Amino acid sequence: MVLHVLAFIVLLFSHCVNAQAPEEPTLLQNLTIDFTPPNELANLLFPTDVILAETPIAIRTVLVFTIQGYEVIAACDSKALGFLGKRNAIPPHLCAPLPAAKISAFLLNRLYRSQFPLEGRNLEAFLIRQGLDPTSDSTDPTTEIGIANAMAMDLVAYLETDGWNSLGDLSRDHFRQQYSDYTGFKPQNHAELDVSRLRRPLRWQPLKQEADRRGRFTSQVHVAPHIGRAKPLVLSREEFLSRKSESPYASADRKKTIGAKDKRTMRRLLREVLKLNRDLTKEQIAQAHWWDNKFLSLGSFIAFYQGVYGFSLVDFIVIALGEVMAQHDSVMLAWKEKLRHDLVRPPTMLRRLFEGKKIRAFKSLDEGVGLVRAEEWEPIVPIQPHSEYPSASALICQATMDHLHAALTNFIKVNGTIAAYETDIFPFGRSPLTENVKVKYETLQAAALNCGKSRLYAGVHFSPSVDAGFELGKGIGAVAQKHAQDLWEGRIPDNCERCSDA
Ligand SMILES: *[C@@H]1O[C@H](CO)[C@@H](O)[C@H](O)[C@H]1NC(C)=O
Numbered sequence: 001m002v003l004h005v006l007a008f009i010v011l012l013f014s015h016c017v018n019a020q021a022p023e024e025p026t027l028l029q030n031l032t033i034d035f036t037p038p039n040e041l042a043n044l045l046f047p048t049d050v051i052l053a054e055t056p057i058a059i060r061t062v063l064v065f066t067i068q069g070y071e072v073i074a075a076c077d078s079k080a081l082g083f084l085g086k087r088n089a090i091p092p093h094l095c096a097p098l099p100a101a102k103i104s105a106f107l108l109n110r111l112y113r114s115q116f117p118l119e120g121r122n123l124e125a126f127l128i129r130q131g132l133d134p135t136s137d138s139t140d141p142t143t144e145i146g147i148a149n150a151m152a153m154d155l156v157a158y159l160e161t162d163g164w165n166s167l168g169d170l171s172r173d174h175f176r177q178q179y180s181d182y183t184g185f186k187p188q189n190h191a192e193l194d195v196s197r198l199r200r201p202l203r204w205q206p207l208k209q210e211a212d213r214r215g216r217f218t219s220q221v222h223v224a225p226h227i228g229r230a231k232p233l234v235l236s237r238e239e240f241l242s243r244k245s246e247s248p249y250a251s252a253d254r255k256k257t258i259g260a261k262d263k264r265t266m267r268r269l270l271r272e273v274l275k276l277n278r279d280l281t282k283e284q285i286a287q288a289h290w291w292d293n294k295f296l297s298l299g300s301f302i303a304f305y306q307g308v309y310g311f312s313l314v315d316f317i318v319i320a321l322g323e324v325m326a327q328h329d330s331v332m333l334a335w336k337e338k339l340r341h342d343l344v345r346p347p348t349m350l351r352r353l354f355e356g357k358k359i360r361a362f363k364s365l366d367e368g369v370g371l372v373r374a375e376e377w378e379p380i381v382p383i384q385p386h387s388e389y390p391s392a393s394a395l396i397c398q399a400t401m402d403h404l405h406a407a408l409t410n411f412i413k414v415n416g417t418i419a420a421y422e423t424d425i426f427p428f429g430r431s432p433l434t435e436n437v438k439v440k441y442e443t444l445q446a447a448a449l450n451c452g453k454s455r456l457y458a459g460v461h462f463s464p465s466v467d468a469g470f471e472l473g474k475g476i477g478a479v480a481q482k483h484a485q486d487l488w489e490g491r492i493p494d495n496c497e498r499c500s501d502a
């Protein structure tokens with residue numbers, strides 16, 4: 001009897017599940033990227049490897065993805081110009097949701113196959129599983145694939161020659177390595193060199209780091225040292241080159257020793273970093289990890305404000321284009337200056353100046369603050385593989401928040417004060433936290449400030465770097481916002497280098 005009842009319940013339950021089971025997703029749903037929770041397309045385009053990519057490459061991924069979204073909405077609008085400042089037009093009946101989604105998917109496939117071939121291959125296989133043929137070379141303007149192929153041609157040609165070395169063809173003919181250096185950059189100090197014997201002590205020394213926490217270690221190689229030579233998107237070349245920051249040290253190039261004044265500066269800066277690091281709160285630890293990943297942190301702001309102000313998907317894409325262009329020029333600028341100054345990171349200097357001594361430092365959440373040997377100290381987030389000055393995070397966050405402020409004010413026309421930003425930071429990656437941490441920024445400027453400062457209390461930067469980053473970033477956001485709005489409203493933006501050869 002009991003068994004019968006059980007069987008009945010199971011039957012009833014499975015019946016209910018069947019009745020409530022969602023319909024098989026439509027092709028349109030499959031082709032629409034969704035991050036809440038991530039659908040198959042989201043996982044294909046942004047797998048963990050991509051989410052954890054170094055900041056310049058993360059920005060470039062978002063750029064490529066956003067160009068695709070923008071290009072299709074611009075070509076479905078009656079006056080908007082495309083990313084290259086050219087007017088494309090898709091016939092209105094192909095701007096309906098499903099054909100437009102197909103054009104987007106085909107275009108994205110072309111761009112990814114060129115720029116990110118690993119993900120591109122997976123995307124292509126996915127589209128074939130959806131019953132589509134993304135491999136056709138047709139440029140027939142009456143079909144989705146034809147339109148996408150025609151639109152992709154100029155975009156791919158641009159992305160393959162913009163100086164990022166996305167194909168690796170600028171450094172090798174064979175066995176090409178994407179985004180590899182073609183400028184011959186070599187660090188002044190070898191990673192294996194003892195800190196007391198550095199060739200130029202104030203210059204960057206690649207750090208030795210745990211690679212897999214299973215016994216494999218690596219020495220850093222400066223990521224994409226060449227991108228300061230690439231083509232800016234919204235800044236004129238003169239403006240880009242003239243934005244510079246002064247070196248914080250007088251003897252940065254000196255061989256073997258550090259000048260007396262710089263030694264004093266260094267001791268002061270190290271004490272400042274260690275003091276902030278000792279006073280760390282859980283909120284700061286959460287934020288340091290969160291800001292370290294620009295996808296998770298910066299990537300969430302537009303969606304948050306879309307929730308607050310209810311703007312359209314089209315407006316979202318125009319703002320996203322402006323934002324990623326601001327980030328693109330910011331990261332290039334940070335890299336141009338990083339390579340020009342090529343300065344040392346805090347752990348190297350700490351080891352050199354406090355060799356053999358114990359310092360009071362933050363050890364871990366469980367152990368709190370205590371004495372550690374200077375040689376053993378590590379920042380709370382792993383230091384990224386590039387030189388120290390200026391802070392790219394401060395620069396990128398400043399430009400991003402300025403951009404968003406300009407977009408909400410000039411484009412969305414928000415009335416009155418912009419709402420405070422709030423989020424729950426969940427534990428992820430190497431964050432030691434086990435619960436969500438709520439953060440709130442009253443203003444976008446406060447968010448930018450927190451982003452920059454988090455690099456300081458995390459222990460990966462010195463304070464002059466953060467200040468220089470904020471300073472270098474000022475004004476880029478407003479230029480990028482105007483640039484994107486100009487394109488969208490059918491005007492060739494000022495200083496659009498890539499627009500002139502259209
Ligand atoms: C959508 O994707 C799912 C999973 O890949 C697949 O089973 C389904 O057939 C797709 N829907 C259409 C209409 O192609």
Ligand SMILES: *[C@@H]1O[C@H](CO)[C@@H](O)[C@H](O)[C@H]1NC(C)=O
Pocket residue numbers: 309412413414415
């Ligand atoms: C600002 O106020 C005007 C007039 O009340 C309204 O039409 C507009 O939608 C408001 N803007 C936003 C972003 O809420």
